Amino acid sequence: MKIKIISFFTIFFTLFFSNSSVGLxxxxxxxxxxxxxxxxxxxxxxxxxxxxxxxxxxxxxxxxxxxxxxxxxxxxxxxxxxxxxxxxxxxxxxxxxxxxxxxxxxxxxxxxxxxxxxxxxxxxxxxxxxxxxxxxxxxxxxxxxxxxxxxxxxxxxxxxxxxxxxxxxxxxxxxxxxxxxxxxxxxxxxxxxxxxxxxxxxxxxxxxxxxxxxxNFVNSLFIVLFPLFSIVILSLVINNYCPMKFDGSADWRIGGQMTLFLIVPALKFALSSELPVTHYLNFTDLIFIWATLIISFGLILGILGNYYVLKKDVNRLNLSESLAQKFLPISAPLIFAAILFYVFI
Missing domain, CATH: 2.70.170.10 (Neurotransmitter-gated ion-channel ligand-binding domain)
Known part of the structure; x- marks a missing residue:
């Protein structure tokens, strides 16, 4: 009989305290x-x-x-x-x-x-x-x-x-x-x-x-990427089709690159209300930097080429023309690919 009573109270208190813990x-x-x-x-x-x-x-x-x-x-x-x-x-x-x-x-x-x-x-x-x-x-x-x-x-x-x-x-x-x-x-x-x-x-x-x-990147494609790609392509075309060995090419070469160089910051300023200003370099920022670098190298090589023409330094002129007409067309897509890899991978 005592064993039954003890078992009853054991079960009762076990159920009581288990329910209390759930409630808590x-x-x-x-x-x-x-x-x-x-x-x-x-x-x-x-x-x-x-x-x-x-x-x-x-x-x-x-x-x-x-x-x-x-x-x-x-x-x-x-x-x-x-x-x-x-x-x-x-x-x-x-x-x-x-x-x-x-x-x-x-x-x-x-x-x-x-x-x-x-x-x-x-x-x-x-x-x-x-x-x-x-x-x-x-x-x-x-x-x-x-x-x-x-x-x-x-x-x-x-x-x-x-x-x-x-x-x-x-x-x-x-x-x-x-x-x-x-x-x-x-x-x-x-x-x-x-x-x-x-x-x-x-x-x-x-x-x-x-x-x-x-x-929605379609809008950015037309107002940012398309203009920048066009500017870079025009810069490469000027390098290839305005060689320094022809008279008058220096004006077209240097003047054209200078114009394109000024267009890039003007485009960024015009789109300032559309583009975010962040504490890090986003993809759009890197594309603007990429375009500026390609055009800057083209402009520098054009100025050097004109200098070598005036100095009649044929060897250095050929080197600068080779860099402008062969190195830049290859390096431009490679740098762009590196940007894609850095941002998206």
């Missing part, structure tokens, strides 16, 4: 989250920032009877919403990577499917790690980190449900969500945890939305 490990509130991006605009690689217009829907279990007694199944907002939120627990958050506090357009609260649903539409200016060395090719990650601050992970935790780009209906068919010369490549949403100085370094739940966009 799991958060009191699991907050399901849906994120919808209405607009993504002013993507600025130079400043490392972009702007968003977002709709956020949070749902969680709570004392819905109190809400139903006061408002039935109505949707509340404004002063009614503010007063009711003072009576209950609800998920409070901030945009962790925002430059300034978000601008809230409106909030609503209702009960749906036995859960509270808090809806908010807001705008915010966000910071990003704008590393895009392959610009205008490659991808850029636009992240939005929503950090909970109404309780640590023991009190609340985000449960990501869905990330949506624009309203999928006929009225928004022509609405471009991602503004500018960008298009969607990938989207994902996940939850994580972050340590805070608050409460002695406790962990708080973070909802991370990642919008991966790629630059």
């Amino acid at each position: 490990d799991s958060p009191n509130h699991l907050v399901k989250a849906k994120v919808l991006f209405n607009e993504i605009y002013d993507i600025n690689i130079s400043e490392g920032q972009y702007k968003v217009s977002v709709e956020l829907l949070l749902s969680w279990d709570g004392d819905i009877d109190l809400f139903l007694k006061k408002f039935s199944d109505n949707v509340v907002h404004g002063e009614k919403l503010d007063n009711f939120l003072k009576e209950i627990w609800y998920p409070e958050f901030l945009i962790f990577n925002a430059e300034n506090p978000r601008t809230t357009h409106y909030q609503t609260l209702n009960v749906y499917d036995g859960k509270f649903q808090l809806f908010e539409r807001f705008e915010s200016e966000l910071t990003i790690d704008a590393d895009m060395p392959q610009y205008p090719f490659g991808n850029l990650n636009l992240n939005m980190d929503i950090l909970a601050f109404s309780g640590n992970v023991n009190l609340m935790e985000f449960v990501p449900e869905e990330i949506i780009i624009g309203h999928n209906n006929d009225q928004d068919f022509n609405h471009k969500v991602i503004k500018g010369n960008w298009e969607l490549d990938e989207k994902k949403i996940r939850a994580s945890q972050m340590k805070s100085l608050n409460h002695g370094g406790e962990r708080f739940s973070v909802l991370i939305s990642n919008i991966n966009v790629k630059h």
